[in-house]
Amino acid sequence: MILTNNDYRNYDDNKDTTLKVENLGKVYVSSMGSVVSLRNVSFSVNKGEFVSVVGPSGSGKSTLLNMIGALDRPTSGKVFLDGIDIFSLNDSQIATVRNNTLGFIFQSYNLINRTTILKNVEFPGITGGMSDGDRKRRALKILKFLGILDKAKYKPTNLSGGQQQRVAIARAVYERSKSDSC
Ligand SMILES: Nc1ncnc2c1ncn2[C@@H]1O[C@H](COP(=O)(O)OP(=O)(O)O)[C@@H](O)[C@H]1O
Numbered sequence: 001m002i003l004t005n006n007d008y009r010n011y012d013d014n015k016d017t018t019l020k021v022e023n024l025g026k027v028y029v030s031s032m033g034s035v036v037s038l039r040n041v042s043f044s045v046n047k048g049e050f051v052s053v054v055g056p057s058g059s060g061k062s063t064l065l066n067m068i069g070a071l072d073r074p075t076s077g078k079v080f081l082d083g084i085d086i087f088s089l090n091d092s093q094i095a096t097v098r099n100n101t102l103g104f105i106f107q108s109y110n111l112i113n114r115t116t117i118l119k120n121v122e123f124p125g126i127t128g129g130m131s132d133g134d135r136k137r138r139a140l141k142i143l144k145f146l147g148i149l150d151k152a153k154y155k156p157t158n159l160s161g162g163q164q165q166r167v168a169i170a171r172a173v174y175e176r177s178k179s180d181s182c
């Protein structure tokens, strides 16, 4: 696996660091035996930096992203998000960090098909405890920005693939901050 930013910096030396990965390791154990998916991966990413993770199939990209996204726990090592050692937290605390600080665009979108586009985009605000009005206003604003405001009341299955992808992006970049800054 190649990290296009593999310049490992010391978090304490750089206050612009938003993500720091330290000696990360992941071993999957199953009835088929053990697979070492990540071994001693260390790097850091600054605020505003755009990073790609590139490597052949099976090299551990998804495993790494699952750890950085706090979706799975590593076997060894640490991940710091804005200075928080996320795996020192319990599952409920990790869920709160994930809700407040991370956005995901899944390969298969993972939209909730039984509800509307608007509710799909609002979803991080619902689980984050935002007020109804604030939540809706922010969702409509981003749907407008992405050119799919007219689809707000539709369900995901009524949209084209590209439109569904934009909904997934809208949900990922949805402003979760509880302070009203719009
Ligand atoms: N849940 C799992 N159980 C066992 N082995 C796994 C699991 N997930 C991934 N692996 C193995 O870990 C390695 C890295 O997989 P993955 O992170 O999905 O690679 P990539 O995303 O780069 O294609 C592969 O050898 C894969 O078979």
Ligand SMILES: [Mg+2]
Binding pocket: 061, 062, 063
């Ligand atoms: Mg993958």
